Amino acid sequence: MSRRIAAIDFGTNTARLLIADLFDDGQFEQVVLLRTIVRLGGGFSRETGLAEDAIQRARLCLHQFADTIRKHAVDSVRAVATSAVRDAVNGPAFVDQIAQETGIRLDVIDGLTEGRVTLAGVLAGLDQQPEQLLMFDVGGGSTEYTIARGASPLFVHSLPLGVVRLTEGKADPAAMADKIGRELDYLQQQMAQSQVELFPGTLLVGTAGTATTLAAISLKMAEYDYRKVNNYTLQQQEIQRIYDLLLPLSPEQRLSVAGLEKGREDLIIAGSLITLLTLQRFGFGSMKVSDYGLLEGLVVSDLD
Numbered sequence: 001m002s003r004r005i006a007a008i009d010f011g012t013n014t015a016r017l018l019i020a021d022l023f024d025d026g027q028f029e030q031v032v033l034l035r036t037i038v039r040l041g042g043g044f045s046r047e048t049g050l051a052e053d054a055i056q057r058a059r060l061c062l063h064q065f066a067d068t069i070r071k072h073a074v075d076s077v078r079a080v081a082t083s084a085v086r087d088a089v090n091g092p093a094f095v096d097q098i099a100q101e102t103g104i105r106l107d108v109i110d111g112l113t114e115g116r117v118t119l120a121g122v123l124a125g126l127d128q129q130p131e132q133l134l135m136f137d138v139g140g141g142s143t144e145y146t147i148a149r150g151a152s153p154l155f156v157h158s159l160p161l162g163v164v165r166l167t168e169g170k171a172d173p174a175a176m177a178d179k180i181g182r183e184l185d186y187l188q189q190q191m192a193q194s195q196v197e198l199f200p201g202t203l204l205v206g207t208a209g210t211a212t213t214l215a216a217i218s219l220k221m222a223e224y225d226y227r228k229v230n231n232y233t234l235q236q237q238e239i240q241r242i243y244d245l246l247l248p249l250s251p252e253q254r255l256s257v258a259g260l261e262k263g264r265e266d267l268i269i270a271g272s273l274i275t276l277l278t279l280q281r282f283g284f285g286s287m288k289v290s291d292y293g294l295l296e297g298l299v300v301s302d303l304d
Contacts, residue, residue, distance in 0.1 A: 004031070006069045007298035008062075008079035010106055012041035012140025012164050013267065014209055015058070017065045018295045019072050028124075028299050032068060036061045037263030041084035041140045041164040049088030058094070059101065066102040078298045081106040082114055083141025083162055111158020114294060115144040119153055121297030122207055122290045127231045130203040134282065137293060138210040138274050140164040140267075145187060147196055155196040159183045163210060166270035173247065176273050184281045204284040206234075207293040209264065210271030215289040216259030217242050224261070230291035236279050243272040 002021040005028075009016045019032040038061050043051030050058075069077060085091040086108045099105045109117070118137050123129075129150070137144045141162035147155040161183050170176045191197070206214075215232045216224055246254050251265040260268060279287060 002029075003075045004073065005299050006072070006074040006077045006079075007295050008065060008077070008104065008106075009293075009295040009298065010038075010040070010058070010062070010079065010081045010085070011208075011294075012082060012084040012142075012162055013037060013039055013263075014140070015040070015061050015065070016295045017068060018299060019069065019074060020299050022299055026124075026300055028296075031072060034065065034068065036064075037261070039140070039164065039263065041162070042168070044084060044088065044141075044164070044168075047089070049090035050084065050094055055094060055097075059098070062098055062102050062104055066104055069104075077104060079104050079106050080109045080114075080117075080294070080298065082109065082294075083111075083139055084164075086110065087141065111142055111144055112156050114142075115146040115156035115158065116153050117297035117301050118144065118207060118294040119146050119148055119156075119297070120151070120301045121292045121294055121299075122205055123151055124296050124300050125230050125290060125292030126205070126288075128203070131201065132199050133203040133205055134198060135205045135207060135290075136274075136278055137208045138163060138206070138271050139208060143274055147191075147198070155191060155194050157187055157190050159187060161274055163267040163270040163274075166274075167267050170270075173269060173273060176270055177277065180274055180277045184277060188281070198282060204279070204282070204287040205290050206275060206278075206287045207290040210268070210275060211287070211289045212291055213260060213264055213268060214239055214242055214272065214275065216261075217257060219259060221259045224259075226291040229289055232289045233286055234289060235286045236276070236284070239272065239276055239279070243269070243276060246272070 007018045015038045017034040020028040022028045038057045135146045143161040215229045254265040
């Protein structure tokens with residue numbers, strides 16, 4: 001027996017739709033996968049929240065997603081919104097508008113829930129089951145850090161570090177690095193208070209757009225192939241090489257680099273810095289990349 005699930009991860013930068021057949025043993029088979037860079041957090045402000053042009057991009061995308069869902073006779077829809085919507089003063093109004101127009105009700109989840117559901121998705125696609133892993137999920141508005149043993153999360157924390165937030169809020173890479181460093185200081189304080197430590201042999205896993213983009217650039221991909229990206233190992237030196245290659249280029253020039261998707265050309269600097277500083281702070285020489293994440297977690301997690 002199987003159920004057809006439609007999952008939507010509506011993030012601060014990227015919106016994704018996965019329609020999958022979920023079987024009784026917890027395995028799933030992909031039917032449709034769509035991804036659009038909406039940049040919902042673009043132009044965000046504390047006073048007014050989501051910018052009007054960002055809302056219009058989101059509306060267009062979600063109308064397209066709704067049409068696709070109707071064509072595939074799904075049994076249930078699991079749709080979530082993350083950092084940009086939960087931080088926006090007009091977030092509730094946006095959610096109501098989308099529900100009225102499309103029938104899709106976005107569930108605005110907090111950072112802890114995001115981390116736990118993402119962990120379930122990553123584990124569903126990981127080619128090894130480490131005793132302990134540190135997973136980080138670089139989003140547009142926030143980055144979630146999760147420490148797990150097996151499938152059990154021991155520690156989940158969300159930091160206000162996102163590629164859109166940093167790119168639009170900080171003047172240069174030095175200012176970004178300073179902000180990232182201060183937030184990682186706080187993260188380590190929270191880990192110490194929770195009495196959580198990283199044992200030797202802990203696996204570092206990076207998920208979401210920054211990690212997969214760095215892998216695609218390393219693989220020189222003309223066309224993105226999630227099967228090659230998922231479980232790809234990136235060495236710290238390779239991430240540094242990519243950062244050093246991209247930094248002096250203009251955003252337009254970066255698009256000539258194979259593997260860099262349009263819409264990420266300005267954001268990849270902030271994402272690379274979060275990644276590099278995470279590796280350095282926790283003493284990792286490499287990281288495993290997961291193409292699976294929150295979207296797949298929505299399919300395999302029991303959220304109905």
